[in-house]
Amino acid sequence: MRNERRIGGIGVSPGVAIGKAFLLGVDELKAPPVKIPLHKVEDEIKGFRRALSQAKRELARLRDDSQGEVEGIFGAHLMMLEDPVFLREIEKEVREKRLSVAHIFGERIEEVISHLGGLEDEHFRGRVADIRDVGTRVMAHLLGTEREVLAYLQEEVIVVAHDLSPSDTAQMRKERVIGFVTELGGRTSHTAIMARSLEIPAVVGASRICGEVNPGDMLVVDGQTGRVILRPSPTTLKEYRQVKARLKRFEKTLSRLRDLPAVTPDGRRVELSANIEAPEEAEEIRRKGGYGTGLFRTEYLFMRATLPGEDEQFEVYSQVVRSCGDCPVIIRTVDLGGDKFVSHFRVPREVNPFLGRRGIRLCLQNRGFFKIQLRAILRASALGRVGIMFPMVSGVGEVREAKGVVEEAKQELRGQGIEFDEGIQVGIMVEVPSAAILADLLAPEVNFFSIGTNDLTQYCLAVDRVNPNVSYLYEPLHPAVLKLINQVVEAGHRQGIWVGLCGELGADPAAAVALLGMGLDELSVSPMAIPQIKLVIRGTAYSLAQRVAKEVLAITTPQGIREYLEGLLKNNFPQLNPVHHG
Amino acid sequence: MEEATITILNKLGIHVRPAALIVQLASKFESEIKLNKDGVEVDAKSIMGVMMLAAGMGSKLKITAEGRDEKEAVAALGDLVEAKFNEE
Numbered sequence: 001m002r003n004e005r006r007i008g009g010i011g012v013s014p015g016v017a018i019g020k021a022f023l024l025g026v027d028e029l030k031a032p033p034v035k036i037p038l039h040k041v042e043d044e045i046k047g048f049r050r051a052l053s054q055a056k057r058e059l060a061r062l063r064d065d066s067q068g069e070v071e072g073i074f075g076a077h078l079m080m081l082e083d084p085v086f087l088r089e090i091e092k093e094v095r096e097k098r099l100s101v102a103h104i105f106g107e108r109i110e111e112v113i114s115h116l117g118g119l120e121d122e123h124f125r126g127r128v129a130d131i132r133d134v135g136t137r138v139m140a141h142l143l144g145t146e147r148e149v150l151a152y153l154q155e156e157v158i159v160v161a162h163d164l165s166p167s168d169t170a171q172m173r174k175e176r177v178i179g180f181v182t183e184l185g186g187r188t189s190h191t192a193i194m195a196r197s198l199e200i201p202a203v204v205g206a207s208r209i210c211g212e213v214n215p216g217d218m219l220v221v222d223g224q225t226g227r228v229i230l231r232p233s234p235t236t237l238k239e240y241r242q243v244k245a246r247l248k249r250f251e252k253t254l255s256r257l258r259d260l261p262a263v264t265p266d267g268r269r270v271e272l273s274a275n276i277e278a279p280e281e282a283e284e285i286r287r288k289g290g291y292g293t294g295l296f297r298t299e300y301l302f303m304r305a306t307l308p309g310e311d312e313q314f315e316v317y318s319q320v321v322r323s324c325g326d327c328p329v330i331i332r333t334v335d336l337g338g339d340k341f342v343s344h345f346r347v348p349r350e351v352n353p354f355l356g357r358r359g360i361r362l363c364l365q366n367r368g369f370f371k372i373q374l375r376a377i378l379r380a381s382a383l384g385r386v387g388i389m390f391p392m393v394s395g396v397g398e399v400r401e402a403k404g405v406v407e408e409a410k411q412e413l414r415g416q417g418i419e420f421d422e423g424i425q426v427g428i429m430v431e432v433p434s435a436a437i438l439a440d441l442l443a444p445e446v447n448f449f450s451i452g453t454n455d456l457t458q459y460c461l462a463v464d465r466v467n468p469n470v471s472y473l474y475e476p477l478h479p480a481v482l483k484l485i486n487q488v489v490e491a492g493h494r495q496g497i498w499v500g501l502c503g504e505l506g507a508d509p510a511a512a513v514a515l516l517g518m519g520l521d522e523l524s525v526s527p528m529a530i531p532q533i534k535l536v537i538r539g540t541a542y543s544l545a546q547r548v549a550k551e552v553l554a555i556t557t558p559q560g561i562r563e564y565l566e567g568l569l570k571n572n573f574p575q576l577n578p579v580h581h582g
Numbered sequence: 583m584e585e586a587t588i589t590i591l592n593k594l595g596i597h598v599r600p601a602a603l604i605v606q607l608a609s610k611f612e613s614e615i616k617l618n619k620d621g622v623e624v625d626a627k628s629i630m631g632v633m634m635l636a637a638g639m640g641s642k643l644k645i646t647a648e649g650r651d652e653k654e655a656v657a658a659l660g661d662l663v664e665a666k667f668n669e670e
Contacts, residue, residue: 007628073598073599075602076599076601076602077627079602079606080629080630081630083605083629084628084630085625085627085628085631086628086629086631096593112633112634114631115634115636116633116634116636127597127598127633130598130632208606252594306595306638306639306640308593309593309639311593312593315593388629409657424664546647
């Protein structure tokens, strides 16, 4: 038996799963080129037609069992298997080359996949999963090694796959699946969203895991830390069983908080909202007991070959606004540049992209493009409570200029008789140190501030956190960062505007106490962090939090601050401990 | 032979569902129907072919049809694209 092995990925759905690995095949499209004797060629073709009709029957059944969008997808899959041109070409090739149909079919499908997969347009790249799906289904019949179908799982398993397609998850016997691990994917991929809605742990981006796992291997999946442990030792197993039991009790406590407001025992109310980047995630906010959307990142809309038009953007923003009902939705205008590549603006390669043309700078240099987004946001504001937020603002001039473009967009809409919320709130991200320092001058210009601690930390401390040589210096609990945060809150409140925080720091329960004490009106965190932060808020008197904030601001080192806050958390919320472990 | 050039108007371009609609419609006609985008030509009755075109919003598509019902075929396909595949 091979030894325990640990693989890191991205935790996208919290919880711990312990169970056997169910490996979904990886290379189902590769079949060796087997030479077929002349008198067997027609049998080979017959075998192909049989495999096609079996696959079609399965698809028809899947289609009839599903509705709406998914129904349409399976319908299109069926058509692919009835495509006269495609099938004729394959049969012709089998006859001419006298090679096994599995090999030729697999190659043709791979060809389509690599063609579509190489396109810049995300929507077409997304089709790859559909075609792979259809291809592997037929291959399973051709090779006679039909992969153990997820619909007939007999025991509880953790599904391990290169990637999961909608048809994989649609036919899964969900009560048997206790976790997902995939090699591809991010926070907003299909696997991640599905796992969170099923409330089972999931880790994505676990590269090369399929090559490491054997079917039936024991696995531990930690959906919080993103860790996957293959063939755990008895000690590890015991440790994780305890963690799992503690987590289960803890989850129970948290779920009781779902419908309660984020309010301290002495009555201080905080808006606990969520940061999201896919419109589907808006559904998760309510499920996790959050209030509104504190930060809707719009970059993903623009990371593709053709820029989205006003109508498409409007549709996406409206979807989020509708999901949030009468809770606020803060839409951040696009923050491209930095590490987010943009082919549309011919940005010359910058030596220092994080100090380059990103965020509001790029938008102000491309007014027409910027105005399209503002018009779309304004139109969505007619449907609910929408706020506009500008990223990367460094001074008053930029805010005035950006507001000028908002005014132009409003004028245009009025002229066209298109509805929008005249009182729409306009605010800025405070993430450039100069903006934090000038908070008292910026406050009269806007309706709100939202502090972006990730960038504020990196810019304030001059630390690139992905640079391994200096990443140890990256610490949002640095006295300088906390002083800036505190100063921004005070400046905002003096001018009567609300101040929120949408960086990762807000999701750290230890830091949350100090942030609460500094008087932040809103904390926006990832949907999955909402319950634990709500627990902290509901369990900490505001008067205590204020004292903590004061003390923290007097501590001189980041280590000292972290120790102090973590000690406090351990004392007051021992139940939060299982979340962080070896 | 009948031909027309049209612009894809729906925001997601010819993804799976529109491709399926094109093929369904094209298959109702007897004529041979081709779609051409930037010099790449495919059979409008082949869903794999139509998807391989990867025609995004704003791309131009030439429809050509040859046969007894070529006029009707080109007109019907043009209408479908113009109606944005009834998506929006």
